Amino acid sequence: MDNAIIIGAGPAGLTAAVTCAEKGLDVVVIDEYMRAGGRLLGQLYEEPNGNWWNGIKESTKLYKKAVDLGVNFHLNTAVNNIENSNGIWTIYTERETFHTPSLLLATGAAEAPVPVPGWTLPGVMSVGAAQVMTNVHRVKPGERGVIIGVNVLSAAIAMELQLAGVEVASLTLPKTNQMTQDAGKPKEVLDSLLHVSHMAPSPFVRYGSKLMKNDFMKKLGVNFYPKKGVKMWDIPIQLRKAVTKIYGEDEVEGVTLATINADGEVVSGSEEHIPVDFVCIAGGLYPLAELAAVAGCPFYLVEELGGYVPLHNERMESPLEGLYVAGNITGIEGAKVAAAQGRTAGLSMAHHAGMDELDGEIKNSIEWTEQTRDNAHIQFHPEIETGRKKILQQWDAYQSNKKRSVVSNSRGGIT
Amino acid sequence: MKEDEMIICRCEEVSYEELKTTAAKYKCSARELKLRTRAGMGYCGGRSCRTMVDKIAATSANDRNRTCVSLKYQPPIRPISFKNLGG
Amino acid sequence: MTRRILDHPILGKMEDNNYVSFTFNQKGYKGLENESLAAALLANGIRTLRHHEESGSPRGIYCNIGHCYECRVSVDGQQGIRACLTPVKEGMTVESDGQLPSSKRR
Numbered sequence: 001m002d003n004a005i006i007i008g009a010g011p012a013g014l015t016a017a018v019t020c021a022e023k024g025l026d027v028v029v030i031d032e033y034m035r036a037g038g039r040l041l042g043q044l045y046e047e048p049n050g051n052w053w054n055g056i057k058e059s060t061k062l063y064k065k066a067v068d069l070g071v072n073f074h075l076n077t078a079v080n081n082i083e084n085s086n087g088i089w090t091i092y093t094e095r096e097t098f099h100t101p102s103l104l105l106a107t108g109a110a111e112a113p114v115p116v117p118g119w120t121l122p123g124v125m126s127v128g129a130a131q132v133m134t135n136v137h138r139v140k141p142g143e144r145g146v147i148i149g150v151n152v153l154s155a156a157i158a159m160e161l162q163l164a165g166v167e168v169a170s171l172t173l174p175k176t177n178q179m180t181q182d183a184g185k186p187k188e189v190l191d192s193l194l195h196v197s198h199m200a201p202s203p204f205v206r207y208g209s210k211l212m213k214n215d216f217m218k219k220l221g222v223n224f225y226p227k228k229g230v231k232m233w234d235i236p237i238q239l240r241k242a243v244t245k246i247y248g249e250d251e252v253e254g255v256t257l258a259t260i261n262a263d264g265e266v267v268s269g270s271e272e273h274i275p276v277d278f279v280c281i282a283g284g285l286y287p288l289a290e291l292a293a294v295a296g297c298p299f300y301l302v303e304e305l306g307g308y309v310p311l312h313n314e315r316m317e318s319p320l321e322g323l324y325v326a327g328n329i330t331g332i333e334g335a336k337v338a339a340a341q342g343r344t345a346g347l348s349m350a351h352h353a354g355m356d357e358l359d360g361e362i363k364n365s366i367e368w369t370e371q372t373r374d375n376a377h378i379q380f381h382p383e384i385e386t387g388r389k390k391i392l393q394q395w396d397a398y399q400s401n402k403k404r405s406v407v408s409n410s411r412g413g414i415t
Numbered sequence: 416m417k418e419d420e421m422i423i424c425r426c427e428e429v430s431y432e433e434l435k436t437t438a439a440k441y442k443c444s445a446r447e448l449k450l451r452t453r454a455g456m457g458y459c460g461g462r463s464c465r466t467m468v469d470k471i472a473a474t475s476a477n478d479r480n481r482t483c484v485s486l487k488y489q490p491p492i493r494p495i496s497f498k499n500l501g502g
Numbered sequence: 503m504t505r506r507i508l509d510h511p512i513l514g515k516m517e518d519n520n521y522v523s524f525t526f527n528q529k530g531y532k533g534l535e536n537e538s539l540a541a542a543l544l545a546n547g548i549r550t551l552r553h554h555e556e557s558g559s560p561r562g563i564y565c566n567i568g569h570c571y572e573c574r575v576s577v578d579g580q581q582g583i584r585a586c587l588t589p590v591k592e593g594m595t596v597e598s599d600g601q602l603p604s605s606k607r608r
Contacts, residue, residue: 032568034589044512052512076587081490110569112466117421122549122562129566137541138507138516164507178474179467250560251549286466293488425572428557459571494582
């Protein structure tokens with residue numbers, strides 16, 4: 001039996017592990033990846049102060065701190081199932097079975113695809129896959145590629161590829177259909193980019209003048225839809241184009257790129273062939289919450305948070321006794337917010353383990369999370385705060401429903 | 416390859432056309448769409464295609480006011496080999 | 503042919519240089535010890551890791567972090583191993599899983 005078990009060794013899980021260990025708990029961290037760090041490993045961008053946020057360094061720092069505090073890591077270990085019985089959680093992995101009264105799910109996010117004909121060909125990968133190949137494994141995903149799907153994540157990764165000497169021939173849209181919807185409509189995409197322009201990744205600053213950010217946005221606005229696109233760090237961003245097909249005999253050989261109108265409809269006869277040896281699919285991230293679901297945790301769909309999220313409160317407690325959530329499983333945000341949530345979860349777990357007088361620290365940690373969110377440099381959903389409010393409202397509604405049924409129970413009523 | 420022939424569920428090779436046609440015919444939920452077509456029932460457990468199956472069902476059928484998980488998750492969430500099943 | 507990024511403007515020079523030998527479909531390759539099998543194969547220019555069981559369509563890495571199972575191969579005789587999560591070791595024998603001889607749909 002361990003005092004606390006954490007599934008997921010990303011920024012949320014690692015920070016929670018450090019927090020629990022500092023409070024004297026025996027902690028086990030389980031992750032199916034071969035290295036600790038989660039999606040943080042691949043991150044690489046310049047902050048407004050000119051420092052580079054290096055995901056590998058940040059991950060190593062957190063991992064070392066946890067190891068020094070005696071946290072027990074089981075990497076390369078996939079969890080199949082979790083169950084609760086009499087207040088004890090059982091965690092089934094492919095190797096061994098673990099038991100704990102306090103379990104944190106910090107499983108992060110998965111990538112949602114935008115499908116394109118030919119996307120099963122070898123050489124087509126998610127944009128996150130290309131990021132990990134390039135920054136973590138230091139292997140080029142290819143020599144020249146196209147990224148399909150224009151959003152904050154894909155723009156940041158396009159820059160990272162360019163930095164590593166990989167040519168990005170175009171950052172462009174998927175063809176609009178029932179699945180891609182707004183991601184295939186130039187107007188909507190432009191609008192979503194303008195929403196986040198105030199915290200545009202600082203390569204805008206580094207690769208041009210200090211004014212480049214504004215200049216870039218101006219260009220987008222003034223010459224709305226220049227057919228050739230607008231160049232950012234030498235990468236053509238083509239909002240008036242869409243990939244209609246990825247072609248190749250046994251592997252990717254190129255893409256068919258067509259001109260689209262403002263609503264995303266293809267202008268017939270405009271198709272051209274662009275030879276590339278890899279393609280990235282960028283449909284955004286959604287919370288990976290399958291373990292919370294099999295545990296029986298109630299969910300709520302909050303589009304602003306990126307999809308279905310397990311119900312939770314500010315203390316990172318789920319409605320299930322001894323089950324906690326932190327990081328992207330609770331909504332898509334940056335690594336710093338995830339880490340702040342991880343700290344809160346760790347404190348809540350220590351409290352659950354019987355440590356007194358943590359309320360002040362927990363309160364401070366919740367405030368710190370909000371501050372981190374306000375100062376976030378990269379934001380995936382512009383309405384994140386609305387989303388956070390929605391889930392808290394759902395939590396309150398759930399709790400008062402529960403109370404009502406307890407009251408009627410005690411009166412002998414029907415629940 | 417035409418857009419309709421494009422694969423949505425990579426594991427079970429279910430096409431866009433098959434999903435669209437089934438959704439239009441039965442006006443069904445995402446869960447029923449999955450069971451009818453096998454999209455999302457393959458090796459990866461639906462992690463790759465669930466958002467798309469969800470959207471097709473929401474567009475074609477009566478799944479618009481969904482707030483609860485429409486596609487159920489079931490353990491094991493990662494495939495287990497027979498060797499490990501015995502313990 | 504894709505290549506390793508030996509020198510990176512921000513991340514600096516690659517420090518690992520402990521190469522080990524492994525085989526993929528009976529051919530010998532070199533990879534860095536403990537890097538992922540998917541990375542080692544891509545560094546050797548190999549993108550096709552398996553063929554779909556029914557249609558035989560070629561597949562390679564897709565998500566690269568263990569979610570999609572597209573990169574599954576046989577490692578030392580064990581099937582269904584994700585190349586993106588498997589550290590390369592000296593002497594590893596890796597085989598592509600392929601189209602099954604008979605399929606239900608035919």
